[in-house]
Amino acid sequence: MVRSRISIDNLIAIVAAGGKVKTGIDVYNAKGVLLLEKDTLVSNVRTLEIIKSQGVRTLPLNPENYGGIWDKDGNYLKIDVDGVTASKEPFPKQENISQNSISKERLSRDSVSKEKLSRDRIKQSKIPAPSGEIEKRLKSIEEIKTAATDKFTLAKQQVKKTFDEIKKSGGEFDYTGVENHVSKLVSFLTISENPFSYLTKDIFTYDEFLYSHSVNVCAIGMAITNRFNMNFSSMVNKHIDASASHGDEFLHSRGNITGNITSGSYVCYLRDEIIDIATGFFLHDIGKVLIPEGVLNKKNQLTLMEFEMIKKHSYGLGVQILEKNGLKNTVLKNIVQLHHARLFDSEQHCYPESILPDEIPLSVKICKLADMYDAMTSRRCYREAFNPINVVTDIFRKYAKKDKMLQFILHAFVKSIGIYPNGSVIYLKNGQMAYVLESTGPLVLPFTDKQGNTLSATASSSIDLGDDNVANELKADSLRSIKTPLEVYELLPAWLKPQATP
Ligand SMILES: [Fe+2]
Ligand SMILES: [Fe+2]
Structure with a gap:
């Protein structure tokens, strides 16, 4: 039985101050979409902001099912007619609270109004962040990194298991196991855009x-696909051609979608299709498993x-494995x-040659771009990773003017991958190193002087590099590669050092 409801603004204030909340009852929006599961322990304000953006003004709390609110010190907060008061009584299930809450903060895909969130974050990033705000951002980055590390490890184990099965059997593998894993992964990838870029x-x-x-x-492919769904689904609904053939991957439109576009095809994928596409991305190189290692690992020219x-x-080989x-x-x-x-x-250098560009479905185009981007931005035993901004610029130059659909994919691509991932380290043109607090902008926090000496916390303040008024010497130096905090660990001030090894 639900005992109380509490204003979401109050909850935001409590969580922003380091508290946590668990409803103990599933929360749905007016359309019946699940926004928050009953057992989810919310410790991230962003989750509540997203729920609020769905028109929810109060949240139910069911203490009988272990719902409750805790302050930053873990004290259970009593709710009464006068509001919320702290109680020293230990809450019965408090020991079940996981610190790794981000991975448990599951929101339905339909509930995430990322566009609004993104606009709000852009607005915020124009204002120099106070130190308290910086602290919160750093904490949030660490939480996402921890969750991303867990998910990434599990996903890699699944790939290894699948590839080992194929090697052993000559082609057979447990497809259902892969699909189940990818289905769970898709939920995580929908909450946080391209979370593995933190690693x-x-x-x-x-x-x-x-x-x-x-x-x-x-x-990466899912981040782009999700963005397509978010950006274009409403337009698709308005302009969809009623005569489009059912079952096609594409939903064709003859109408103009914006003033600039006179023709093109737009797409909105349903949940089942999303899982199929994500599984395709996950298994795209499956055929490589059956190629001799000597050829795959060759460092000299093939x-x-x-x-x-x-x-x-x-x-x-890839197709043969699927058929088998x-x-x-x-x-x-x-x-x-x-x-x-x-x-x-x-x-050039494309295969199979018999296929024409017009015959390539959107999901394949997305896969190809994600594939190129990841291969080039990964550091390998025989070469350094290329700087993501240079890779994206090259990809843009090569493909953007070829057709409108490619342009759309590339815009979605740039928006979703975030050239400078949160939590990465970049060089500014004047030689300073800066920690990326927010990839939109990006909003960065310089932590060295021009000579590379570490600055103290009080000498640092955030800069929005997307602001036109920022001096040229403070812009990002695209000729120097982006670093991870671990690579520059010695230079990091104590307050920026990662808590856990990514
Ligand atoms: Fe490939
Ligand atoms: Fe690949």
Whole structure:
């Protein structure tokens, strides 16, 4: 039985001060979409802000099912007619509270109004953040990193298990296991855009690269796909062509969607399709498992024959593995078979050559771009990672002017991957190093002087690099590679040092 309701603004204030809340009852919006599960322990203000953006003004609390509110010291807060008061009584289930709450803060995909959130964050980033605000952002970054590390490790284990099964059996694997895992992963990837960008990408063996790469392509690809759904679904509803054939991956539109666009195809994927697409991203390089290691790991230039062998990982071996397992899903097959195909007529080194750019489905295009981006921005045993901003610029130059759909994908791509991930370290043009507090802008916190000496907390203040008034010498130096906090650990002030190893 629900005992009380409490204003969401009050809860935001409590959580912002370091408190936690658990409703003890599932919370839905007016359309019946699940916003918050009853057992979720909320410790992140962002979660409550998203729920508030859905029109929810109060949240129910059911203490009989272990719902409650705790202050920052873990004291259970009593709720009465006068509001909320602290109680020293220990709450019966308090020992069950996990500190790693981000991973448990599950919100329905439909409930996430990321556009609004993003606008709010842009507004905030124009104001220099006070030290309390910086502290909260740092804490939030650490929480997301911890959750991302857990999910990434599990996902890599799943890839390894699948690839080992294929190696052992010559092609057979437990597809249902993969699909179940990807389905859970998709929920996580919908809450936090491209969360794995927070993690170090030092990869020193090919196997290790293949596992990480499969997970990263899935994460980047999903971030882009989700953004497509968010940005275009309302427009699709208005302009959808009633005669579009059912069951097609595309929903075609003949109408103008904006003043600039006169033709094109727009897409809104349903949940089941999203899972198929994500599974395709996850398994896109499955055919590589059956290619001899000597060829995959070769550091020198490949011979023509070896290159032919590598090419077969997609349209040859990849497709054969799917067939061997009786997998007839078109979305999955297209991604595995075509993720190296041409996206425009004169594109070189693409395969299979017989496929025309017009025949490539959107999900395959997304996979190809995510694949290129991840491969180039990963540090390998034989080369440094390329700077993400240079990689994105190159990809943009190569593809953006080819057609409108590619342009849309690239815009979604740039918005979702965030060139400078939160929690990364960049160089400014004047030589200072800065910690990225918010990839939008980006909003950064310089922590060294121009000579590389560490600054104290009081000497640092945040800068919005997206602000036109910022001096040129304070802009990001795109010629120097982005670092992880671990790479520059010695230079970090104590208050920026990571709590846990990513
Ligand atoms: Fe591939
Ligand atoms: Fe790949």
